[in-house]
Amino acid sequence: MHEWALAEAVLKTSVKIAKDRGIKKIARVEVVLGQLQDVDAEILSFALENLKKGTLADAAVFEFVGEPAEFKCRNCGHVWKLDDVGLEDAVIKEAVHFLPETVHSFVRCPNCGSPDFEVVKGRGVYIKSIEGG
C-alpha cells in the first residue's frame, strides 16, 4: 500500500516545484522509478489520478520512467547493472526486485566476486521534470 503514500509525496513535490516556478497548471510530470524500488506503477498511477483532483496537477499527465539498478564495487571499482546479471540468474533478479534489501545477499561483483558494493542507481523515486504554464 506504499504506492498511495508515494503518490501523495510525488503530488506534494510536484505542486511545490510548480509553485516555485510560477506554474499555475501542471501539464506533465515525469517520475523516475528505481528498479530496486518495489513500486506498482499501475497503483501509483491510479492513486495519482485520484489525489490530483482540485490541485495544480488536476489536468496533469504523470509519466513513469524506469531507472535500471546500477552497482559499484568497493573492492575493484567495477560498475555493473542488475540487467547485466545473466538470464540464468532470473530467480535472483526476481528476488532482488521484490525484496530490494536482499540485494547484498544475492548479488556479487561480476569482476572480482566481492559482496562489498554500493547501489549507485535504481534506488528511490524522484521527479525528473515538470511541464506546465
Ligand SMILES: [Zn+2]
Ligand atoms: Zn569488484
